[in-house]
Each structure stands twice: as structure tokens, then as C-alpha cells.
Amino acid sequence: xxxxxxxxxxxxxxxxxxxxxxxxxxxxxxxxxxxxxxxxxxxxxxxxxxxxxxxxxxxxxxxxxxxxxxxxxxxxxxxxxxxxxxxxxxxxxxxxxxxxxxxxxxxxxxxxxxxxxxxxxxxxxxxxxxxxxxxxxxxxxxxxxxxxxxxxxxxxxxxxxxxxxxxxxxxxxxxxxxxxxxxxxxxxxxxxxxxxxxxxxxxxxxxxxxxxxxxxxxxxxxxxxxxxxxxxxxxxxxxxxxxxxxxxxxxxxxxxxxxxxxxxxxxxxxxxxxxxxxxxxxxxxxxxxxxxxxxxxxxxxxxxxxxxxxxxxxxxxxxxxxxxxxxxxxxxxxxxxxxxxxxxxxxxxxxxxxxxxxxxxxxxxxxxxxxxxxxxxxxxxxxxxxxxxxxxxxxxxx
Amino acid sequence: xxxxxxxxxxxxxxxxxxxxxxxxxxxxxxxxxxxxxxxxxxxxxxxxxxxxxxxxxxxxxxxxxxxxxxxxxxxxxxxxxxxxxxxxxxxxxxxxxxxxxxxxxxxxxxxxxxxxxxxxxxxxxxxxxxxxxxxxxxxxxxxxxxxxxxxxxxxxxxxxxxxxxxxxxxxxxxxxxxxxxxxxxxxxxxxxxxxxxxxxxxxxxxxxxxxxxxxxxxxxxxxxxxxxxxxxxxxxxxxxxxxxxxxxxxxxxxxxxxxxxxxxxxxxxxxxxxxxxxxxxxxxxxxxxxxxxxxxxxxxxxxxxxxxxxxxxxxxxxxxxxxxxxxxxxxxxxxxxxxxxxxxxxxxxxxxxxxxxxxxxxxxxxxxxxxxxxxxxxxxxxxxxxxxxxxxxxxxxxxxxxxxxxxxxxxxxxxxxxxxxxxxxxxxxxxxxxxxxxxxxxxxxxxxxxxxxxxxxxxx
Numbered sequence: 001x002x003x004x005x006x007x008x009x010x011x012x013x014x015x016x017x018x019x020x021x022x023x024x025x026x027x028x029x030x031x032x033x034x035x036x037x038x039x040x041x042x043x044x045x046x047x048x049x050x051x052x053x054x055x056x057x058x059x060x061x062x063x064x065x066x067x068x069x070x071x072x073x074x075x076x077x078x079x080x081x082x083x084x085x086x087x088x089x090x091x092x093x094x095x096x097x098x099x100x101x102x103x104x105x106x107x108x109x110x111x112x113x114x115x116x117x118x119x120x121x122x123x124x125x126x127x128x129x130x131x132x133x134x135x136x137x138x139x140x141x142x143x144x145x146x147x148x149x150x151x152x153x154x155x156x157x158x159x160x161x162x163x164x165x166x167x168x169x170x171x172x173x174x175x176x177x178x179x180x181x182x183x184x185x186x187x188x189x190x191x192x193x194x195x196x197x198x199x200x201x202x203x204x205x206x207x208x209x210x211x212x213x214x215x216x217x218x219x220x221x222x223x224x225x226x227x228x229x230x231x232x233x234x235x236x237x238x239x240x241x242x243x244x245x246x247x248x249x250x251x252x253x254x255x256x257x258x259x260x261x262x263x264x265x266x267x268x269x270x271x272x273x274x275x276x277x278x279x280x281x282x283x284x285x286x287x288x289x290x291x292x293x294x295x296x297x298x299x300x301x302x303x304x305x306x307x308x309x310x311x312x313x314x315x316x317x318x319x320x321x322x323x324x325x326x327x328x329x330x331x332x333x334x335x336x337x338x339x340x341x342x343x344x345x346x347x348x349x350x351x352x353x354x355x356x357x358x359x360x361x362x363x364x365x366x367x368x369x370x371x372x373x374x375x376x377x378x379x380x381x382x383x384x385x386x387x388x389x390x391x392x393x394x395x396x397x398x
Numbered sequence: 399x400x401x402x403x404x405x406x407x408x409x410x411x412x413x414x415x416x417x418x419x420x421x422x423x424x425x426x427x428x429x430x431x432x433x434x435x436x437x438x439x440x441x442x443x444x445x446x447x448x449x450x451x452x453x454x455x456x457x458x459x460x461x462x463x464x465x466x467x468x469x470x471x472x473x474x475x476x477x478x479x480x481x482x483x484x485x486x487x488x489x490x491x492x493x494x495x496x497x498x499x500x501x502x503x504x505x506x507x508x509x510x511x512x513x514x515x516x517x518x519x520x521x522x523x524x525x526x527x528x529x530x531x532x533x534x535x536x537x538x539x540x541x542x543x544x545x546x547x548x549x550x551x552x553x554x555x556x557x558x559x560x561x562x563x564x565x566x567x568x569x570x571x572x573x574x575x576x577x578x579x580x581x582x583x584x585x586x587x588x589x590x591x592x593x594x595x596x597x598x599x600x601x602x603x604x605x606x607x608x609x610x611x612x613x614x615x616x617x618x619x620x621x622x623x624x625x626x627x628x629x630x631x632x633x634x635x636x637x638x639x640x641x642x643x644x645x646x647x648x649x650x651x652x653x654x655x656x657x658x659x660x661x662x663x664x665x666x667x668x669x670x671x672x673x674x675x676x677x678x679x680x681x682x683x684x685x686x687x688x689x690x691x692x693x694x695x696x697x698x699x700x701x702x703x704x705x706x707x708x709x710x711x712x713x714x715x716x717x718x719x720x721x722x723x724x725x726x727x728x729x730x731x732x733x734x735x736x737x738x739x740x741x742x743x744x745x746x747x748x749x750x751x752x753x754x755x756x757x758x759x760x761x762x763x764x765x766x767x768x769x770x771x772x773x774x775x776x777x778x779x780x781x782x783x784x785x786x787x788x789x790x791x792x793x794x795x796x797x798x799x800x801x802x803x804x805x806x807x808x809x810x811x812x813x814x815x816x817x818x819x820x821x822x823x824x825x826x827x828x829x830x831x832x833x834x835x836x837x838x839x840x841x842x843x844x845x846x847x848x849x850x851x852x853x854x855x856x857x858x
Contacts, residue, residue: 025678051710122447124436128454138835138842143830146809147831151823151828152824340696340795340798372699376691380694
């Protein structure tokens, strides 16, 4: 054995060092790192000389400076012209998130409706959903935002001739004056009650599932949850003496008074983002439902399940497994697309921070880095959620 | 037995001749049957149908009236589309499309501010593009390789010279200025030095790996020769007037950005996709960071970056014009998306193909070039077309950084007092929407067609 080994080692043909795959891959990676390092280094050097020439000091100190411009939409954060640039960032992020959350809510509703309509056996419903999806998908979102903003909402009547929407407030070309919630003392308890209800529902659902697994007894989780989430906050609301009320806009002679003015920029963006994303969600939902094999439906019927049960217990859980990952990326797209707000000057993160604040301070590197990193963090968090969900929902193959 | 035979013939109640079949009942056939089956099959379906008809009744007549029946079709300025309140002839309360405004601006929507007497150059580029593209898109026509070389090699050069006017000025890039003043001669001397350095590196690499240096050196010389020829042609003065890129606009600019973006992103995307699958940790890490980094941020921030930050990152004296900066941003951004599309194709190739290529003794690049990529890219043609549709729609974002693509052109035309009426904006945007819809819808149909064509029925 020993003799053989030494013999083969001696016979081994001489291989050039560079032809050894391991060594070659390290050389290659070393070159790559060197090139990237050099590119980054020269970019930093160039940027610092160029900035010095323009007389702009680097660093993040500017965030504490007074911004000095006004923002016309900030539902949760107090903002005034004397606020700092860091407040501007938070206001922008808040507006982006508000837009994204409201948009995602409506886009999901509309998208699922359209997706089911696309599969309807009713010819006219089916065709209408098809035309909607094709038209909305094939027109650029930015163009749709402009159509809503300058084409449709700009045609609304002036303040004097506001449209009275009753309890929904008033509508004119300047804004939509929606009902404004007024919180009195103790309103926080209603919110707490709401959160408590959610926690209780999760606990009950887990307990019911465990019990059904063990004993086969079922528990009406849906009705209990509905009752909890409606009545618990309602009871607290009356105990605390009705701390929540709404101020409605009144249409006076010189336009509406009171209420919560929602600028047309927000409405236009919301309409465009919702209708555009819904078209994509509809296709995802359709593909997801079609991806469930027909044999599944037949097997359910053979087991004696009713059509409603088949849908609820068999089709939807399997379809959701296909639907959720692309759906999440559509939610992410909607969030990223909300940055188009900059085109019609709605104060979202891109518009107010990477736009106005950048132009005023000239701190391009810092501001764009913060902005892009914020979007990146949002999308990394979303994809982390998606990976977790996929791992949880993926088929356990035996 | 014979008895029964005779009796059958004689029995009168057995029908000897068949009656013609009755038509299906009226409620099951024809338009009534179709309606019953597809529109009114159940109570809920009937309700849905009625709701749908009501929706159509609200939307369709109103839309047709606005865009066709009540619309103004001819006129020379805003007075044609103004009501008596606004100084025109039309009755108060009139609200419909103003198409003469689109007619007056049509040239700008297509060519931007390109000089009038030079429009033939753009037309030739458009014509060459569609003539070259049509046979490429039809799977039944041969000569794909020649066609690809013409479209990816010759056409861009011709289009570049025709659109910009060519006759580029080079002033050298290698030797420091104190040795020789910048001039065309210095550029070519620099180029020869560069060629020598590249050939030296290739020769050294070949020697280090114990292979025959001759073919590699020949190929490098050929590549540098082609590069020199391209640069020579680009610098030749064909007597064309120079047209600055800030005069480009409209549909032409939209197509320039979208097509350059997709063509540039394809090789970059392939490299990134391969890098993401590589077994070299740093290459993989770099690819993942690059891909996820670009995909995680909105395109508009990328465009801000390329228009604001790129000039900062360049050394003093080097300037890119606005269009080139936007193109770099768009290309890098779409390369990340393209990488994911290509990765899907690479993952769809069965492992046996990789192993077969290795067993044949092919090197990594050989197996990629000859075995894997041809199959992978063919699978992802629909994906590439879909990415292109996305990019084509996304080019509208360049209007935010001040380039005048179709949307930018429509927006800038809205400030023209000659056509200023309340209906002008919606007319313009509706035209833009129709234009984009036609292009994108055709491309998506093509993508579906290719998907069916390429579906061999046995996906792994």
C-alpha cells in the first residue's frame, strides 16, 4: 500500500498552479475584491474632493437642523416649520407607511374580488375582470397617477360648490374633508381592549386546535372571535363614557369647515396604487386557485364535504400556499411604488426627504443613503417574513 | 332463427326509417341557451349579471361619449375646445376630449424636440429596428444567428451614429497629459498600448495554465480590432449634424432608454445569475448583495442617485450627460431583475446537463456557452419579455428627473397656453395611456405565445 501511494504521487502529472480549481477560485475572488475595493475607494475619494470643492460638509449633523418648510399631511406626527430634518424623515416614513398600509388593504380586497371574478362561470363578470386586468396592467403607474390627479380629481368642483357626502364629509378640488376622530380621556383603554381581544383570539384558536386534535371536539372559533373583537372594545367604550366621537365637515357658504382634510395627492395616489396593484393581485389569486388540482375538489366531494367546506378547508388553504409569496412581493411593490408620490408632490419619504430636504441641504450622499437603506430594510423585513411563512407552510414531504 | 328474421321485417311497430333529430329545445341552444348557461344560471349569477350590466351602463357610454361622440376633432388652438364661459364656442357644461391638441403635438410626442429637418434619421432608425426585429421574433424564420449579430452589433452602431450625428472626439485615456497633449493621435497611441497590455495579460495567463497561447492571442487581437473599427466608425464624420441628447424626447427617448436598458442588462444579469449560483463565497456574496440591493429600492431613488450622486463619484473633468446617467441607473436596476429571471432558467435545467457537460471535459465557460445558457435563455424568453414590459412602463419615471420621454413631453405640453383648457390634461394622458397600452399589450401577447410555443409539456 505504502509503495503504491508513493508511486502514484510521483507519477501524478505536474499541474500548473493556476489550473488547480481551488487556487484559481481564490485568485479570481481576490481580483474581484481588489477591483470592487478600488472602485469604492476611488468613488469615496472623488466624492470627498468634489464635495469639498462645492463647500458641503459631510456627516449627519444636518439632521438636527431646522427644516423650515411646511408639510401639508402628517396624520400622527406633530410637525411644524421649526421641526428638524430628522422629524422630516419620520414624517416622510410615516406617510409612506400610511399610504402603503391603506393601499395594501384596498388592493387586497379589490384584487381578491377580481381574481375570483376572473374564474367566474358568469361570462360578463369574467370578461369585465379580464378587461380590467389587461388595461390596468399595461398602462404605466405614473401615467395612471397623473390621470387620477390632473385628469379626474382636478375636475372636481371648487370649494364654494363642494359636494356634500353626508356623514362622509365634503369633497372639492382642494381636498376631501372626511370625518375627523376626536379622542377623549380613556380612548386609550378602547385600543387596549382591542389588543386584548386579539391576543385572546389567538390563545383561543390555539387551544381549540389542540383540543380538536386530542379529542375531536370542535369549538366555534369564528363566532367567538367575532364576538370578542366587536363586543370587548364596545363594552369598554361604553364603560369609559363614549370617549371616541367624530367631527363631521359642514358645507358652508365659503366651502367646508371642520373634518379631516385629505389632500387630493393622497387620494390620487391611493386610487392609482390600489387599482394598479389589484390587477396584479387578481392574476396571482387566479393562478393560485387554478394551481389546486381538480382532483382535490373531487376528493372532497367524495368525502362528503359540502362545496362551502371544500372551498374553506381544502381549496383555499392550498391556494394560499401558492398565493402568499407573490402576494407579498406585490405588497412590497406597492410600498416601493408609493415613492412615485414625488411626481405629484405628496410628502412621502422620497418626496419630502430625498426631494425637498436634499435640495435644501445638498447632503445628497447622506440623504440618499438613508432613504435607500430605509426602503431596503422594509423589503428585507418583508422577505424575512416571507421565508418564515414559506418554511411554515411548505409541504412536509415524507 | 330464420323465422324471427322474417317477422322483424314484417312487424309494423318497429320503426324502419329514423325520423330526423329534433332541434334542441330553444331554452338550451342558440343565444337564449348561451345566456341561460353563462349569465343567468342561478339567482346569485343573475344578480351579478345585472350588477355588471349596470356598471357597464355607467362606464361605457360615458367613456365613449367623452372620447368619441362629444369630442372635438379639429381646430387650431384652445378656442376649439373651450366653452362659451372659457371664451370658445362650445356650450357651457361641455366636457369631452380635445383631440386637435394631440394632433398638434403628435410630432413632439414621437420625436421630442429633435430638429425638424433631421427627423428622417429617426425614421430610418425606427424602420431598421422594426425590420430587424420582426424576423427575430418569428420562430419560423431562420438565420437567427446572423439576425442577432446584425441587431446587437451593427444596428446599435448605426442607430447611435444616426441619432447623435456620430463624429465623436477622442482625446486619449492612458498616457498622462504632460507626455503628450490630448488629441486624436494620442487616443490611438493609447489604444495600441492598451492592446499590447491586454495581449500580454492573455499570453501570460495562457502560459501560466500550460495551454497554447496562439488561439487566445488571435481571439483577443480580433476583439480589439473590432473595437477599434467600431470606435473608428463612431469618430468618422459622415456630415451629419450633431443633435444633443437634451433635444431627444417622446416615444423615441422612451424606446432608446427601454431597449438600451434591456440590452445592457442581459449580459450583466447573466453574469450576476451565474455569480449567485457560484461556489466561490465572495462572488456569491457580491452577487446577492448587488441583486437584492437594487431590487429592494424603488427605481425613482435609483434615478435620483444616478442623476445626483454619479457626478460626485466621477473624477474631476469627467462628465456624463443626463441621458447617459439615467441609462446607467436603468441598466443596473434592470440587471438585478434580469439576474433573477435568468436564475429561474438556470435552475430549470436538469442537473444531468451540467454533469454531461463536465463529463465531456468542457471548461466552466465552455459548458455555459454551449450547453447550459442556450437552453436556459430559451426557457426564460417569456420572462425576459415581461421584464422588458416592466422596464418599458418604468421609463416614464425618467420624466421625474427632467428627461422628456412620452410622459415628460405630455407634461411639458400642458404648460402651453395655446391649448390650455380644463380637458387638455385628461386628453393628453389618455393618448399616452392608449399608446403604452398598445405596445405593452402586444408584447404581453407575444410573451404568452412564446410561453405556449416553448412549453414542451415535460417540465422538470
